[in-house]
Amino acid sequence: MSDYLLRPEVNRSIRGAEDFGIVEKALTPWERLYHLVWLRKTVLLIVLAAIWEIYGRYLDNPLLVPTFTETVTALFEGLRSGLIVDRAWTTLKVLMLGFSVGVFLAAVLTILAITTRVGTDFLETVTAMLSPLPAIALLPLALIWFGLGIGSLVFVMVHSVLWPLALNTNAGFRAVSSTLRMVGRNYGLSGLGLVLKILIPAAFPSILAGLKIGWAFAWRTLIAAELVFGVASGKGGLGWYIFESKNQLDIPEVFAGLLTIIVIGLVVENVIFRTIEQRTLRRWGMQN
Amino acid sequence: MTAARKQAILPHKNRPRGIMPDQTLPPPLLDVRGVTLQYKTRDHLVTATYRVDFTVQRSDRFILLGPSGCGKSTLLKAVGGYMAPTEGDIILKGTRVTRPGPDRMMVFQEFDQLLPWKTVLQNVMFALETSGRLRGKAARDRALHYIEKVHLTRFVDAYPHTLSGGMKQRVAIARGMAMEPDILLMDEPFAALDALTRRRMQDELLQLWDDTRFTVLFVTHSIPEAVKIGNRILLMSPHPGQVKAEWNSVARDADPALAIALEERIHSVLFADRVEEQEHV
Structure with a gap:
């Protein structure tokens, strides 16, 4: 006697693919277009611009909200005369300098943190103390220490790049599996060699995330700092351009300045960082 | 003893x-x-x-x-x-x-022992070059020789995340053996x-x-x-x-x-x- 029901066995022959309706079929052009990220995003941007244009015309007050077309006209005017290009270039130069110094210091701090115990404690303590401090709050101090000029701008930017980047990189280093570390040491690597050849590539997703955050923070801090002490560095940047235009009630120019900041931000995010991501993280299977 | x-x-x-x-x-x-x-x-x-x-x-x-x-x-x-x-x-x-x-080359149980940012060939070559055993063409030839021994010649340029668990372990074995420890x-x-x-x-x-x-x-x-x-x-x-x-x-x-x-x-x-x-x- 058995506890289960005895049933006949089943054997079937497998049908060939030609018997099925669809095994593999190309998508329709519409479906394929819908899968293009850039196309979807472009359409979204166009919709946003249209809403802006309609609202601007409805309000009919260029001192509060100029229309999209007025803003774009002002932008092209600024580009044609070279004023915006000039201002943007000034800003970008300072930005590059501050960003590079910040990245360099973050590298030094995190390498110290990963190789020594004291370094870890130092990084954790200092980051916890200084990270919540808004960069702009340091500006008055920076002005006293470094005077009106690039020095102060770089100082506040380093402050805004350094902590998020160091924090992310350190977290990334810690997340590297002990197996990978042991593999590196198996090849005879230790100290700086291990950091450069194993830890940095293995922690690259976190480092890149830190760089993105650092970039955004630096960019914001710089524009804000320029708005506060404007043309001090002898030649103003985008922040100064916005400030100056506001003083002259050239509101379309203010919007044009803001638009420039947005466009530069989009380009850096979607072209530079995206390309780096595709060449590294996606290819290595560290990001989907 | x-x-x-x-x-x-x-x-x-x-x-x-x-x-x-x-x-x-x-x-x-x-x-x-x-x-x-x-x-x-x-x-x-x-x-x-x-x-x-x-x-x-x-x-x-x-x-x-x-x-x-x-x-x-x-x-x-x-x-x-x-x-x-x-x-x-x-x-x-x-x-x-x-x-x-x-x-003394280790082969671990974990599949993540391969460096994800390197292809199969690069993984094996990196071990040889970093440890100073071989360089350049010699390292490449030795790596290819052992990759062939584990039947992965078709996958020399594949990144680890595209390989199955068994294939990853084979790469790790090839890497260990290529070092001739x-x-x-x-x-x-x-x-x-x-x-x-x-x-x-x-x-x-x-x-x-x-x-x-x-x-x-x-x-x-x-x-x-x-x-x-x-x-x-x-x-x-x-x-x-x-x-x-x-x-x-x-x-x-x-x-x-x-x-x-x-x-x-x-x-x-x-x-x-x-x-x-x-x-x-």
Whole structure:
């Protein structure tokens, strides 16, 4: 006697693919277009611009909200005369300098943190103390220490790049599996060699995330700092351009300045960082 | 630990062919003498192994076998140089092991032991170049040679994340073998694979051994795997790990019944005083 029901066995022959309706079929052009990220995003941007244009015309007050077309006209005017290009270039130069110094210091701090115990404690303590401090709050101090000029701008930017980047990189280093570390040491690597050849590539997703955050923070801090002490560095940047235009009630120019900041931000995010991501993280299977 | 004492433990029917018990052995490749290993957790000092002795001869397929907690992996890490014994010595070719090095290549259980930012070929070459064994074309040729041996020539330019678990382990084995180390240290390399793949990998490993006669120290908790892969098996008891016996495995072309008999004998020694545990191939 058995506890289960005895049933006949089943054997079937497998049908060939030609018997099925669809095994593999190309998508329709519409479906394929819908899968293009850039196309979807472009359409979204166009919709946003249209809403802006309609609202601007409805309000009919260029001192509060100029229309999209007025803003774009002002932008092209600024580009044609070279004023915006000039201002943007000034800003970008300072930005590059501050960003590079910040990245360099973050590298030094995190390498110290990963190789020594004291370094870890130092990084954790200092980051916890200084990270919540808004960069702009340091500006008055920076002005006293470094005077009106690039020095102060770089100082506040380093402050805004350094902590998020160091924090992310350190977290990334810690997340590297002990197996990978042991593999590196198996090849005879230790100290700086291990950091450069194993830890940095293995922690690259976190480092890149830190760089993105650092970039955004630096960019914001710089524009804000320029708005506060404007043309001090002898030649103003985008922040100064916005400030100056506001003083002259050239509101379309203010919007044009803001638009420039947005466009530069989009380009850096979607072209530079995206390309780096595709060449590294996606290819290595560290990001989907 | 002397050769004479070790020979005395040998059961009669498992005596190795060619070497008589009263003959002296050549000096060992790896000599583990009275090794006690301890490590600290948050609030305990744990003794992983207690005064373990064994010697590995050139071209041995030496198995460390025991249940979880017998310190076999810790012992392998100590041979790898990742951890210093609190007592005893680990001597490789007459030199004490003090730190990790490319003369003892590890193959881990984890699939993430390959560098994800390097292709199969780059992974193998990177090991050769970083350790200073070979450079440029020579490294490339050696890497390709061993990648071919593990049947992955089609995948030389693939990144690890596109490979299956078994393929990743093959790359790790190719990487270890390409370094032509004195001894290959394998830490349950097939434990995370499905049963079919695992069996195939075991066969491939034995084929590779037929080709190159490398020396391997192989950690496993699977008795059938130990009997199949090894020529010599160290049986360890847990908490802390101590040597219970050191036996020869059956010849590879022997009657399967002999292998099963040996598996059962090992089982009765390892789990003499325990409830039977489920083992799988």
